[in-house]
Amino acid sequence: MELELTSLGTPCLLLDEQRMDANIERFRARLAGSGVQFRPHLKTAKSWEIALRMMSSAAGPATVSTLREVEYFAARGVRDLLYAVGVTQAKLDRVIQLRACGIDLAVVAGNLDIARAIARCSKAAGRPIPALIEVDCDNHRGGVDPHDSLALLEIGRTLANEGAELRGVMTHAGSSYAARNVAEIESIAEVERRTAVQCAQTLRSVGLPCPVISIGSTPTAAFGNSFEGVTEVRAGVFVFFDLVMAGLQVCGWPNIALSVLSTVIDVHSSKGRAIVDAGWMAMSRDRGTRGQRIDQGYGVVCAIDGTPYPDLLLTEVNQEHGIISPRPHVGRALPQLHVGDLVRILPNHACATAAQHDAYHVVSGDPPRVRAIWPRIRGW
Amino acid sequence: MELELTSLGTPCLLLDEQRMDANIERFRARLAGSGVQFRPHLKTAKSWEIALRMMSSAAGPATVSTLREVEYFAARGVRDLLYAVGVTQAKLDRVIQLRACGIDLAVVAGNLDIARAIARCSKAAGRPIPALIEVDCDNHRGGVDPHDSLALLEIGRTLANEGAELRGVMTHAGSSYAARNVAEIESIAEVERRTAVQCAQTLRSVGLPCPVISIGSTPTAAFGNSFEGVTEVRAGVFVFFDLVMAGLQVCGWPNIALSVLSTVIDVHSSKGRAIVDAGWMAMSRDRGTRGQRIDQGYGVVCAIDGTPYPDLLLTEVNQEHGIISPRPHVGRALPQLHVGDLVRILPNHACATAAQHDAYHVVSGDPPRVRAIWPRIRGW
Numbered sequence: 196m197e198l199e200l201t202s203l204g205t206p207c208l209l210l211d212e213q214r215m216d217a218n219i220e221r222f223r224a225r226l227a228g229s230g231v232q233f234r235p236h237l238k239t240a241k242s243w244e245i246a247l248r249m250m251s252s253a254a255g256p257a258t259v260s261t262l263r264e265v266e267y268f269a270a271r272g273v274r275d276l277l278y279a280v281g282v283t284q285a286k287l288d289r290v291i292q293l294r295a296c297g298i299d300l301a302v303v304a305g306n307l308d309i310a311r312a313i314a315r316c317s318k319a320a321g322r323p324i325p326a327l328i329e330v331d332c333d334n335h336r337g338g339v340d341p342h343d344s345l346a347l348l349e350i351g352r353t354l355a356n357e358g359a360e361l362r363g364v365m366t367h368a369g370s371s372y373a374a375r376n377v378a379e380i381e382s383i384a385e386v387e388r389r390t391a392v393q394c395a396q397t398l399r400s401v402g403l404p405c406p407v408i409s410i411g412s413t414p415t416a417a418f419g420n421s422f423e424g425v426t427e428v429r430a431g432v433f434v435f436f437d438l439v440m441a442g443l444q445v446c447g448w449p450n451i452a453l454s455v456l457s458t459v460i461d462v463h464s465s466k467g468r469a470i471v472d473a474g475w476m477a478m479s480r481d482r483g484t485r486g487q488r489i490d491q492g493y494g495v496v497c498a499i500d501g502t503p504y505p506d507l508l509l510t511e512v513n514q515e516h517g518i519i520s521p522r523p524h525v526g527r528a529l530p531q532l533h534v535g536d537l538v539r540i541l542p543n544h545a546c547a548t549a550a551q552h553d554a555y556h557v558v559s560g561d562p563p564r565v566r567a568i569w570p571r572i573r574g575w
Numbered sequence: 576m577e578l579e580l581t582s583l584g585t586p587c588l589l590l591d592e593q594r595m596d597a598n599i600e601r602f603r604a605r606l607a608g609s610g611v612q613f614r615p616h617l618k619t620a621k622s623w624e625i626a627l628r629m630m631s632s633a634a635g636p637a638t639v640s641t642l643r644e645v646e647y648f649a650a651r652g653v654r655d656l657l658y659a660v661g662v663t664q665a666k667l668d669r670v671i672q673l674r675a676c677g678i679d680l681a682v683v684a685g686n687l688d689i690a691r692a693i694a695r696c697s698k699a700a701g702r703p704i705p706a707l708i709e710v711d712c713d714n715h716r717g718g719v720d721p722h723d724s725l726a727l728l729e730i731g732r733t734l735a736n737e738g739a740e741l742r743g744v745m746t747h748a749g750s751s752y753a754a755r756n757v758a759e760i761e762s763i764a765e766v767e768r769r770t771a772v773q774c775a776q777t778l779r780s781v782g783l784p785c786p787v788i789s790i791g792s793t794p795t796a797a798f799g800n801s802f803e804g805v806t807e808v809r810a811g812v813f814v815f816f817d818l819v820m821a822g823l824q825v826c827g828w829p830n831i832a833l834s835v836l837s838t839v840i841d842v843h844s845s846k847g848r849a850i851v852d853a854g855w856m857a858m859s860r861d862r863g864t865r866g867q868r869i870d871q872g873y874g875v876v877c878a879i880d881g882t883p884y885p886d887l888l889l890t891e892v893n894q895e896h897g898i899i900s901p902r903p904h905v906g907r908a909l910p911q912l913h914v915g916d917l918v919r920i921l922p923n924h925a926c927a928t929a930a931q932h933d934a935y936h937v938v939s940g941d942p943p944r945v946r947a948i949w950p951r952i953r954g955w
Contacts (some may be wrong), residue, residue: 201665204665204666204955205663205665205955206955207955238894238895260856260894260895261895280840280852280895280896281840281841281850281852281896282840283585283838283840283852283915284915285581285584285585285838286584305840305841305850306841306842306914308913308914308915309840309841309914312915334846336850336893336896336898337840337841337843337850337896338841369893458663458665460660460661460662460663460685460689460717461661461685461686461689461717461718462686463717466714470661470685470716470717472660472661472663475861475927476640476930476953477955479859479860480859480860480861480862480927481855481860482860482862513716513749514618514640514926514927515618515640515641515660516660516661516716516717518716533688534686534688534689535663535664535688535692546894547855547860547894550856550931551930552954553953553954573856573933574932574933575584575585575586575587575857
């Protein structure tokens with residue numbers, strides 16, 4: 196297939212294939228020398244075609260954020276999956292069923308209650324569910340406090356001795372998304388690594404198994420100076436990148452592979468604003484750059500060939516309307532935009548913007564043309 | 576069907592049927608005495624079962640925000656639809672096709688360029704497309720400046736004389752969502768009404784037709800003191816209501832019909848936080864109450880029976896994780912929440928939260944049970 200961008204209905208999610216491929220290649224090359232296994236997170240893309248490019252083999256390994264993703268990818272042959280959101284008692288039956296189909300699905304346990312439930316459920320099914328103990332390396336969310344060795348050991352013993360399989364430890368330095376510079380990301384990365392390795396040592400010191408030490412986030416995986424002691428790294432948003440990652444200097448705008456194609460439906464030059472048919476339904480309400488040094492509104496506006504208008508932002512969104520205006524305090528006039536023009540908008544947060552769409556329109560070439568349409572899934 | 580809430584997978588969108596029915600009934604009763612036609616906006620619910628309850632007949636009238644909605648509702652027998660987002664040249668072919676199927680689909684034109692395109696397309700098809708001129712009553716988005724009578728008349732003449740059908744004027748007081756009190760909403764409502772009526776008078780004064788004068792938003796429709804001269808009112812979010820509307824005093828918490836069912840996956844009492852499996856994927860990133868007098872975070876947490884914990888908020892969200900904490904500065908401890916407990920979270924913005932889900936789990940009775948599952952659509 197080959198479609199002109201001008202033939203697409205708007206709003207529409209575009210994926211620049213060359214940028215995505217380069218993002219994957221760069222990330223893979225960085226990890227290749229480190230000796231760690233790469234377990235890409237498939238929650239950003241939720242697409243089989245993209246998963247195939249991110250994973251080192253068609254069977255995995257990979258990380259997911261919902262059991263719906265497990266079912267979707269398992270149906271296509273992926274066998275090695277980590278469900279990286281704290282599992283619930285109610286979801287353990289689905290985990291058991293998926294494992295019975297030959298999927299090596301591991302879960303995470305961040306507290307004793309759920310560790311006990313995993314052990315109980317494993318014992319009842321006569322099939323040990325493998326679990327990684329989730330450690331809260333930066334006090335940003337859930338998981339075991341890494342300074343609480345007693346809690347860590349109690350969870351470890353419960354999993355290892357009461358019917359489940361203690362497979363290791365995992366942590367995610369979510370605080371890296373709020374870092375202010377590269378030095379800060381480097382230091383967060385080192386805390387993430389050290390915390391995971393130390394928790395593994397604590398478990399091993401009493402004879403508990405800990406084959407897997409899993410860490411990762413796109414910023415810490417990109418800037419961490421050492422993976423010593425770690426066995427695997429997880430990351431997801433690197434596949435597309437976005438304005439939040441650009442604000443963190445993890446990428447530049449020319450690496451951002453996602454954009455939303457939109458039509459100008461109204462222009463008010465005297466008021467310095469134009470209206471497009473991409474509102475929050477197409478962009479999401481994510482304002483991840485709000486707290487960064489440079490706030491990019493709801494996105495940076497680009498011409499149809501992908502060239503950014505560097506000072507033109509999507510400054511406000513309603514459900515199906517977006518307002519385009521010059522960056523605050525820049526004081527420049529609106530570029531020559533006319534009713535009917537197509538623009539492309541770079542997103543704050545690729546995971547959130549992609550989630551508003553059911554398919555990727557895969558674009559390559561000059562002039563850019565759509566070469567494929569790849570579906571994506573959602574739900575739980 | 577009859578399902579216990581405890582049997583549902585989480586996260587999951589719940590719809591309290593009784594609250595929704597009461598919201599619709601109250602709104603209908605308010606408009607009944609006013610002599611205006613009600614054209615409910617179906618973009619909030621995007622569901623046939625809910626549309627049927629909102630509309631005065633199974634054939635409409637109704638308002639929509641995408642052509643996808645037109646196709647979905649038209650396939651179920653709705654015949655009178657207003658597509659209330661500025662149409663594009665590229666979408667006019669679909670409009671012509673839908674009208675050829677017997678759907679009385681009207682579009683809006685906020686500028687001369689699109690008015691010309693509508694007229695051209697009408698003439699080429701030999702079928703006049705009806706259009707309402709969009710007027711920007713509060714300078715918040717797109718449409719004709721109501722003080723620019725020349726522009727208004729030029730658009731009116733283009734539509735009326737060059738092949739299309741000039742059906743009237745429409746405006747939407749979007750600024751009402753940012754009002755600080757009821758008096759302000761009343762005054763915005765009066766500006767909305769007066770602007771539309773005056774623009775109609777301007778058109779009629781030169782002999783142009785203007786049968787329809789369409790206004791509306793949930794706040795202005797709820798608090799406007801007069802609909803004099805207006806022929807129809809549009810509103811959508813009243814069907815569910817939400818925390819933004821409660822902040823505007825358009826409703827109270829007990830009127831909010833939507834909530835997201837979620838499971839507690841981690842509890843850190845000493846840190847005053849618990850983690851649930853509803854993140855932005857289930858709630859959306861909408862923070863509509865951020866600018867209001869009382870910021871409700873990403874939502875107010877309720878017990879499984881729907882009773883709010885008034886000082887417990889969803890304070891932060893990641894993709895599939897939500898952090899529950901006491902309202903800032905309240906200084907109270909976390910209520911007794913345990914891993915595995917179910918909670919319900921009231922949304923900031925019903926349109927945005929509902930859009931994250933593919934179905935409504937329709938709940939009624941005491942104890943609440945799921946009596947039906949209604950699908951909803953998305954896309955363009």
